[in-house]
Amino acid sequence: MKWGVAIALLAGLVAAVYLIWAIGFGAVMAAIERAGVGGLAILCLYALVVFVVLAAAWMCLLPRSEHHDAKDFYLARLVRDSIAEISPFSPVGGMVAAARLMILHGMNAGYAAASVAADATTEAMAQVAFLAFGIALGVAHFRHLASAGPLTEAMVATLLLAVPGIAALILLQKKGANFAERIAGRFFPQVRSGTTFRDAIYELYDSPKRLASSAALHLLAWIGSGGGTFIAFRLIGGQVSLTDALALEALLCTLRSIAAFVPAALGVQEAGYAMLAPLFGLPAEMGLAVSLLKRAREIVIGIPSLIYWQSVEGRAALRMAQEPVPWTGESGELGRAAGADLHHE
Numbered sequence: 001m002k003w004g005v006a007i008a009l010l011a012g013l014v015a016a017v018y019l020i021w022a023i024g025f026g027a028v029m030a031a032i033e034r035a036g037v038g039g040l041a042i043l044c045l046y047a048l049v050v051f052v053v054l055a056a057a058w059m060c061l062l063p064r065s066e067h068h069d070a071k072d073f074y075l076a077r078l079v080r081d082s083i084a085e086i087s088p089f090s091p092v093g094g095m096v097a098a099a100r101l102m103i104l105h106g107m108n109a110g111y112a113a114a115s116v117a118a119d120a121t122t123e124a125m126a127q128v129a130f131l132a133f134g135i136a137l138g139v140a141h142f143r144h145l146a147s148a149g150p151l152t153e154a155m156v157a158t159l160l161l162a163v164p165g166i167a168a169l170i171l172l173q174k175k176g177a178n179f180a181e182r183i184a185g186r187f188f189p190q191v192r193s194g195t196t197f198r199d200a201i202y203e204l205y206d207s208p209k210r211l212a213s214s215a216a217l218h219l220l221a222w223i224g225s226g227g228g229t230f231i232a233f234r235l236i237g238g239q240v241s242l243t244d245a246l247a248l249e250a251l252l253c254t255l256r257s258i259a260a261f262v263p264a265a266l267g268v269q270e271a272g273y274a275m276l277a278p279l280f281g282l283p284a285e286m287g288l289a290v291s292l293l294k295r296a297r298e299i300v301i302g303i304p305s306l307i308y309w310q311s312v313e314g315r316a317a318l319r320m321a322q323e324p325v326p327w328t329g330e331s332g333e334l335g336r337a338a339g340a341d342l343h344h345e
Contacts, residue, residue, distance in 0.1 A: 066111045
């Protein structure tokens with residue numbers, strides 16, 4: 001792990017612990033106890049349903065020839081988010097793992113790598129729409145609060161920067177396809193055969209219908225995440241409307257985007273909920289309790305997902321180890337002979 005990531009992770013952990021201490025450990029735990037194990041189970045089941053939408057958003061980007069089992073997309077998406085949420089790896093590490101899982105399940109490597117990149121882009125496009133919705137609701141809700149001014153300005157600035165940022169991301173993926181293909185080749189040697197990353201990324205972005213479908217499904221998933229926040233507050237006794245919960249979640253997504261360098265937004269998420277909850281008439285300890293409930297949900301879902309990922313990787317490594325090594329003859333120079341044949345052709 002790089003020193004910068006380790007320092008950010010430690011700072012986030014310290015911030016989260018401090019918030020619990022400052023707000024009151026007893027008050028936070030009392031709120032969590034109101035939800036109980038049953039409440040946590042409801043949150044987990046709800047999140048698993050939202051993952052169905054996320055998997056569909058990824059799958060619909062691909063041409064029919066690359067439509068593999070929907071279960072594989074679903075599990076790969078679970079692994080992708082679990083790595084980003086409960087491990088010290090960055091979201092990019094989760095994307096690499098998800099693409100590799102699809103390759104191990106038989107997908108063309110070029111399409112696997114390109115579709116993960118394109119899916120992240122359509123997810124960001126949908127997030128911009130969700131942020132705009134949340135900021136509009138939030139500003140209308142607490143525009144009379146003087147303390148909300150700097151927060152509102154920061155979020156509007158983030159939204160305005162996000163639009164050209166996404167356009168630049170798409171341009172870089174297309175214009176830098178050759179460079180991206182070389183990088184992808186380090187993680188997926190298979191991209192050098194069959195459909196290349198460059199060809200796949202151009203094909204995916206040349207289908208406005210599939211891009212629009214993916215973005216629409218991602219927007220539905222973002223709204224679904226707001227629904228999860230609504231359920232979480234209700235489970236601990238918080239009286240919040242669905243629209244307020246959606247606005248709160250959208251504003252929190254903005255904060256997480258600003259602090260994207262912090263692994264799993266540790267500390268940022270907790271501070272965000274504790275800061276935003278009072279703006280919607282909820283006590284800070286309830287906001288912090290919701291954040292911790294969501295952390296517990298991520299762990300409950302994430303650990304089995306990571307075990308699944310490691311089991312698939314382990315079986316693949318075992319198969320490779322058991323494959324017979326081609327006989328190279330006494331000289332051991334099969335590669336030279338093969339090269340000579342290629343030169344002759």
